Amino acid sequence: MDFTLNEEQTAYRKMLRDFVQREIKPVARDWEQSGRYPTEIIDKMKEMGLFGLLVPEEYGGADADFVSFALTFEEVARGWMGVAGTLGSHSIACWLIAKYGTEEQRSSLLPELATGARRSGIGLTEPQAGSDLQGITTRARREGDHYIVNGSKMWITNARYANPLPTLVKTDPTTSPAHKGMSVLLIDSSLPGFTVSRDIPKLGYKGTESCEIVLDNVKVPASCLLGGVEGRGLQQVLSALETGRINVAARALGVAQASYDAAYAYSKNRDAFGKPISNFQAIQMKLADMAVDVQAARLLTYWAASKLDRGERADLESSMAKLFASEVGLRASLDAMRIHGGYGYSTEFEVERYYRDAPLMAIGEGTSDILRTVIAKQLLNGSSVD
Structure with missing residues (x-):
């Protein structure tokens, strides 16, 4: 092992760290506080x-391994978690299209998604349906060569840019x-009836938008049905959420690492009673x-990512990684x-900012309590952790 x-x-991580240190950290606090889009x-x-x-490379992408995928979100979130969010939903959408799209959908969309000329997100959550995706009410009625779509979606990252x-x-x-x-x-977000109705005010996770969209008789060509076959949508998105949980776990890890880094540096430089507070046992224990x-969360996250790299299912492992890393992010930000x-x-x-950003990772991509039930059901159904 x-x-x-x-x-x-290792070289990729160094490139990312240099980028974050040079381009993100110097502006993150001011841009986040002013609400400036990055x-x-x-x-x-x-x-x-x-x-x-x-x-995939054949469509102009990097076709990165999932450990490198996790590294990306860890390092970017270490500088500014909100910026990492713009990549997260986009990456899930790319994976969905690459995995389940028809050849026409892949060839027409993926090359521009790979460069960022097109960006994307994913529309799952609704005002009355979050963890219970089978409870969504958005309808798509087939009429000839089109679907007529009515409903609304909430918490949509990249809503104004998704195409x-x-x-x-x-x-x-x-x-x-x-x-x-x-x-x-x-x-296509430019279709008549597709409206970004509002930006949702947030405690943290700023820098990227989180919006409500309204779909009012949006006429969508039938050729836009993912994979060309009805009835497979929930299976498709649940499969994609394995990658989503890896990216959220890695983002939580980035926030936890940033919290530790800040706490460590402050404890060495802050004096109390004539000596650095790092000399006090209470601080040392924290x-x-x-x-x-942080290290345990990192190993869990990379472990889950490595299972995907081996072509294996990782719904149990990604759920464990996301659950643990998100709770670590909460604890580390509070202790910092x-x-x-x-x-x-x-x-x-x-x-x-870390303290405000951390709670999102315990909510998004499956709440901690939902993931506990997911993990327990898989264990009781015979999945093993040995």
């Missing part, structure tokens, strides 16, 4: 090919069980716990704030 990165992955950072990520991570937006709909709402009547449509948690004392509550220091 080898728990080290290979030479190529256009320049996104343009740089396009140049680096990061929007094509999960696009297309893979959207989970019910093509047959009468079917039981419900998942047999669910499909994914690749909806730092030790943070370091152990405690080590900073009053300064941790100040917007002049980065740790308050």
Whole structure:
């Protein structure tokens, strides 16, 4: 068993760290606080090919291994988690199209998605349906060569830039069980009736948009049905969420690592009672716990990613990684704030941003409690962790 990165992955991580140190960290605090969209950072990520991570080489993408995929989100989130979010939903959409799309869909969409000339997201959550995807109410009624789509979606990252937006709909709402009547449509956001109705105000996860979209009699060509066959939508998106949980776990890991880095540096430089606070056992215990948690989360995340690289299912492993890493992100950000004392509550220091960003990872891509039930069901059905 080898728990080290290979030479190529190590070089890739260094490139990412240099990029984050040079282009993201110097502006993250000010841009996040002002609500400024990180256009320049996104343009740089396009140049680096990061929007094509999960696009096959034949369509112009990087066809990256999943450990490198995780590295990307860890390192970018270490600088600014919100920016990492612009890559996350886009990458899930690319994987969906590459895995399940027809050849026409792949050849027409993936080359531009790989360069970032097109961007994407994924439309799953609705105002009354989050964890229970079978409870969505967005309908797509077939009329000749088109579907007429009505409904709404919430928390859509890249909503204004997504072209297309893979959207989970019910093509047959009468079917039981419900998942047999669910499909994914690749909806062009420029179509009449597709409206970004509002930006959702957020505690954290700023820098990228999170929007509500309304679909009002949107006329979508039948050729935009993912894979060309109805009734497979839930299966398709649940499979894609394995990659989504890897990227969220890695983002949580990045926030946890950034929290530890900030706490460590502050403890060495902050004096109390005539000596650095790192000399006090209470601070040392917090730092030790943070370091152990971060490394354990990293190993779980890379373990799950490596299973995907071997072509194996990783729904159990990705759920474990996402659950643990997101909880580590919460703990590490809070402990970093405690080590900073009053300064941790100040917007002049980065740790308050980590504290605001961390909760999203325990909610998005499956809440921690939902993932606990997913993990338990798989264990009880015979899955093994040995």
